[in-house]
Amino acid sequence: MAEKRRRKTSNTIMWVILGLLILALGGFGIGGFGSSLSTVASVGDREITVQEYANALQFEINRLQQDTGQRLTLQQMQLFGLDRNVMERLLAAAALESEADRIGISVGDQAVAERIRENPAFSGVGGGFDREGYRFALQSAGLNESGYEEDIRDEAARELLQGAVAGGVEVPAAYVDAIARWIAESRDVTLATVTVQDLPGGDLAPTDADLTAFYDADPTRFETPELRAITYVWMTPDSVVDNIQIDEDQLRQLYEDRAADYRQPQRVLAERLAFADMQSATDALAAIESGTTTFDALVEERGLTLEDVDQGELSRDGLDPVIADALFALEQPGLAGPVETPLGPAIYRVNAVLDATEVPLEDVRDDLVAEAGIDAARRRIDAAREDIDDLLAGGATLEEVADQTDMELGNIRWDPAAGEEQGGFGIVAYDEFRSAARAAQAGDFPELGTLSDGGLFSLRLDEVIAPIVPPLDEIRGQVEAAWRSESLRSRLFERAGELSENPVQDIMGQPETLTGIVRDATLEGAPDGLIDRIFEAAPGDIFAFEGDDQRAFVVRVDAVTEADLSTGDGAQLRQAIETQTGTELTGDLFESYGRSVQGMAGFTVNSQAVEAVQSQLGGG
Template sequence: MLRGMRKASSNWVGKTIMALVMGVLIISFGVWGIADIFRGFGQSTVAKVGHTEISLNEFRQIYTDRLQQIGRQVGRPLTPDQARAFGLDRQVLQQTIAEAALDEEARRLGLGQSDDQIRQLIMNDPNFKGVDGNFDPNRFQAVIRNFGYTEQRYVADQRKVSLRRQITGTIGAGLEPPKAMLEVLTRFQNEQRAIEFVKLDAAQAGTIDAPSPEALAAYFEDHKVQFRAPEFRKIAFVVISPEEIAKWSQVSDEDAKKLFDQRKDRLGTPEKREVHQIVFPNVAEAQAARERLVGGLSFEDLGKERGLSASDVDLGLVTKSSLDPAIADAVFALPVGEISQPIQGRLGTAIVKVDKIEPGVEPNYASMAGEIKREIATERARVKVGELRDKMEDERGAGTSVVDAAQKLGLTAVTIDAVDRSGRAPDGQPVASIPQGLDVVSQAFNSDVGVDNDPISFRGGYVWYDVLAITPSRDRNLDEVRDQVEARWRQDQIAAKLKTKATEMVQKLEQGGKLADEAAAIGAKVETASGFKRDDQPAGVPTNLVAAAFRTAKDGVGQTPVTGGSEVIVFRVTDIVDPALDAASDAVKKLKDSIDRALTDEQVASYVNKLETDIGTSINQAAFAQVTGANQ
């Protein structure tokens, strides 16, 4: 906080704003404090749902976590102003209140979840599995730490989530979308169209004479803003991420082999056997049944006699660990096709037969060495990132520049002499030294020279940056951009001529003309496309042409420009095919699942709204604004 205040006060504008903010806070404490008493709130409560209070600190933690998660997804942090502009503050509040209402209902219903159930839920989460496909405690800790959780907080959160799912899972049970809805949506999604079309390009526009100096000057004046020199900024940044640091890490074969040996039993593929089995209450019955099986009776027929289904008898391909330990040794020692002697198991006496053997695959260090070394290097890098982050923050807190701090810590800082908002250098080319996915440019354009910026989260690490200089945007004169102006003028002239020609063609087609004749008259060729749907992208067919075709009736004609170019397309819809509803098709099943989820979400939303009304919900707008920055 102190660092933030120091940053905010780094220039005269910031000092003025900070003075105003402090004045507003002093006034607001007096006004909002009194209002909270009459509302039944404490200043530390954001909302109350039934008997559950959502504290200011709790909501701040939730809100911060959500914004950081979104920031990681989009590659750059969101400011409080941006979050409010997107409505994220209200969305997070509504979701938090809904979750609190479900928690209240879970308590009222007496629902619970054992520690073992939560443990299994977490251990089965694919996000926490290592290279061997099993739960990896180190990966678990790294993932939840990256999302701002402690283990205790994550387990508590998952317990609540599990109980909420118990409630919401029953709400949508049995919901079925109406057949009419399926038919309409199927028709919309799967309707197919066929078209014939002609592309008009510069060749059909004819000769474009060079503009006179007066015409070019007039065009430049009318479009001057399009040729304005953008603002450029000089920035410096340094990246500290596991990926970057892992590049430096040298993992020895000794270390990698040690980890391989520790996991060897889990990395290989165990032997599997296709097994038939029938369990009898005693050895005598098992022995009698074995004699019949040896005599030619099948396991399936014997199972039917005993009232067993095919799945009760045929265990399929199984591993040794999945069988009754008392039976497993005998099964995995039995040759293919041989019927075993009676085997005493935990549930009775079994007769088994092995129909097929799939040998196990022993793990090979040479084939896995690269992956294991990368995992070790990344894990070491995560630790190193934390150490370097703390050192970098100490340097930044002491007022050291990014370049000097990087040099002091043995890191490589990148300096870009000039970049505009779009990430391009003055020559119009993208700046190659910015890593893919790093949005340091937009952050720099939201900052200023001399400001101590917060680091950007990036690929599990951090990026620190400084704005070193600003070159303001300015109007260019015609001599600086003459070639660009003339090229743009020519494009506009071509586009205008093509639009006029396309309009004339459409009029002739509407009067009964043929597209082939019109195309031949202007030296163009007719192309066709058929069998495409609304979301398809046929080869050679621009996206906006697909959209235009689905806005046009059968045998109807139209024109559409090609996005990003000066071409114009004239087209006719030659056929429309309405799909039949095949309830058994995969497409309809997926659509039905999608509608089911939407209906369930709607039911859950209605249920939660009713819960919130019944148990009572109130919001402390002042505390909410304090967390989200609306009162800053």
């Protein structure tokens, strides 16, 4: 067995470090811990260094940021247990390498060298191994060549051990066949939809006794939500803008400030193909004009696309005068040049000539007036902010604020549970108001808040109105609607049951034949659970299925088609299940083996070092 010595955990962690380098995620420097905190854990004779643990944690944070678009703090990682997962992976890798040492598994220098040369991270411009690039990458990651190459050797040994443990895993064919047949089985059904037209008497109206019994059976279904009675004042740019006058000089100045939007010089849509010298460009133009080739063909011969040569819209501004003269000499699409360009002699293909345009002030007057008015309204609101704040700070009520300012007074009974559904109009449409209204407490001092459009608001919670069950007479219409819905649902299902027992009876709608239904199918308009019920039934079964207050269903299972797993989609499905199951079995087996090895080798975790690393990463 190789001489025992302090080793890093594995090449997996080295890939983590190189991943940080290659993706420009940055390294993580650990310092100031002292020699007593040089390692965070050990398994057998293998040690996990502080730097390795820090790099692995940082890599996990960055990986999650790339996957989710949000950067998780280490505190959030700890909440989800991700920091423990990182430590478990490091311990598992160290345990396997310790076991490889114990039983004498290793690889030679040639195998190590081949792995390094095949690593694309160390490839040069020409694609082969770059010795200097290799040295630079390791130095940038804070590694030395001998240590890294030893890690490569450890990783190779670990893979040999993994192969020996997991290589004998076989997936039972009977298990794979059973799962594949279950998934791929399909059914043909006849589906009849039972509607109100199929009900004797149609849609029945309830009697007073019906409504009273329905209401008394469960009054809580009609309970009102808890409401918040709120008084508020608010002011928005839209509420102020009607009192603002925009003078003509101000309007003309705004128009001139936007001149680039309203005035466009003459432009051309052009493509440019450059050549090595003027003679080549001249010959190419002659060939195009003679019809022996085309501009598109020349572009393709260069290995380019039309996107590569597209120049977009060009005006005289910013163009070399010689190029501009050549392009704008054309009155219609065509070829221009050859002319000298920064890339060499070039031919231009002009695809369109766009005349100069100007949108007069009168055509955009209304838009500019609205824009200028809103801007002025926001400035007026900002100017009023301090006075309104002073009034509130001085103890003025919201009613007094409304009397003394441009703010409007309002009252609302608001259901916090309704959220944005109730917020399609008025002040409740603003997230800022809803958040403040939800957080308000009785007796709170009204504070001035800002709305998303630049408006201002303040509110007062007057009362929390507890839920109640209104008397029947007050909500008779609501009770009747609920009775009708429940009655229709029940009657439709009952009628579907009768038809399933006596399928010779006709229904108004034409039954629909559906073939090849699989377990993950979606039937438009069908309720949840119908597909499951179809696959629970046997061929020839007829059953009723409840829908809503519009329809119920009668279903007959006409045929069951077993999957052919020998060819086509069935064979591909079987192969996929076998591969996935094999991967899962291998993972479970190897995890169990790793835990066993880790337990036999013994491991320790230096909690002080772990906390120190997490503290520097922002978790402490």
